[in-house]
Amino acid sequence: MAGSGLSFGSRSLAVFGILLLATQQYYPGTLLVLQLGETAAWLLSLMSGAFVLLLVWPVAAALRRIKGGSMHDLVRAAFGRPGVLLHAPLLSAALLMLCAITLRETSEMALTANFPHTPQTVAVITLLGAAILVAASRKESLVWAARMTIGPVIVGLAVIVLGTVGWGTPGFLAPFWGPGPLALVQRTPIAAFHYAPLGVVYALADGVSDRSRLVKALLLIPAVGALIYAAAKANLLMIYSYPTGVTITFPVHQAARLVIGGRFFERIEGLWLFIWVMGTIAYMAALLHVSALALTRAFGIKKLHIALLPMASAVLSLAYFPVDQAQTILLNETMALPITAITLGLPVICAAVAAARGRLK
Secondary structure: OOOOOOOOHHHHHHHHHHHHHHHHHHOHHHHHHHHHHHHHHHHHHHHHHHHHHHHHHHHHHHHOOOOOOOOHHHHHHHHHHHHHHHHHHHHHHHHHHHHHHHHHHHHHHHHHOOOOOOOOHHHHHHHHHHHHHHHOOOOOHHHHHHHHHHHHHHHHHHHHHHOOOHHHHHHHOOOOOOOOOHHHHHHHHHHHHOOHHHHHHHHHHHHEHHHHHHHHHHHHHHHHHHHHHHHHHHHHHHHHHHHHHHHHHOOOHHHHHOOOOOOOHHHHHHHHHHHHHHHHHHHHHHHHHHHHHHHHHHOOOOHHHHHHHHHHHHHHHHHHHOOOOOHHHHHHHHHHHHHHHHHHHHHHHHHHHHHHHHHOO
């Protein structure tokens, strides 16, 4: 499919997408949703998931019917060559920003919590170098590798949620509506930032062999993601309460420190960090791969790896644009809505225009 003799099933694509969303739980998007939803952050996660499902459905249907089957083909069908030349840099910039924030957060988290005497450049080069190596592989390899990574990531989150149940107070979830029903509805589009990695999944949809099941696979991703996010947010709120919870930079890591299973099962955050880094490398590799893929397809570059090093250089520069952790979080909050609009909003517009022009078969 699409320039490759290999392909993968819709189920593999669904697993890949769920991995990207589950890994998002570790990053500042979690803090953003806790701030937006207050005591109803778990409910806001479900509402934003329902909102994203409405956005995904027309795009999934269009990708199943469009000739070629990729987001690139859908944009071309809707707006022609000019649309492709505009959309590719926008998508690439949005995904590179996500990658940069992830790199900054992960490197600081790893060093602050576990390796305080290690120079930050060591963590940065290690993470980015590993992500580049994985990103240089074929898209089929990226998707298939998700099957090996998804298990530890989901189990790691489950252990944290279940292992901290005894620390939680259900009363901290009151009031049920948090800032109020109207406020939750108004904040839902921003909270949909958690689902921005779906832009990566759209770009790789042309590799699916069983096209008839593509729509179900794409809808399954945000549905499962919403359940993961809601459970994790409810868990964090019951442990730390609001507003204390929104002042913790890495709430999931702090929750991991509370898991105690006896004398020989303490301080699991060390093991959890390994799982987190493994998921992070897969996540960053997917962002880098699709950023480079979008530009190579748009400008007719034959080899993907030619664009990877410039992409990685841009990520490194963007990652250290904020001077400290507070500005990193502020940058994430500022870019949340634009990134969501590019990765989730623009595909809906493209699907609608392509359908109106009769380009869907």
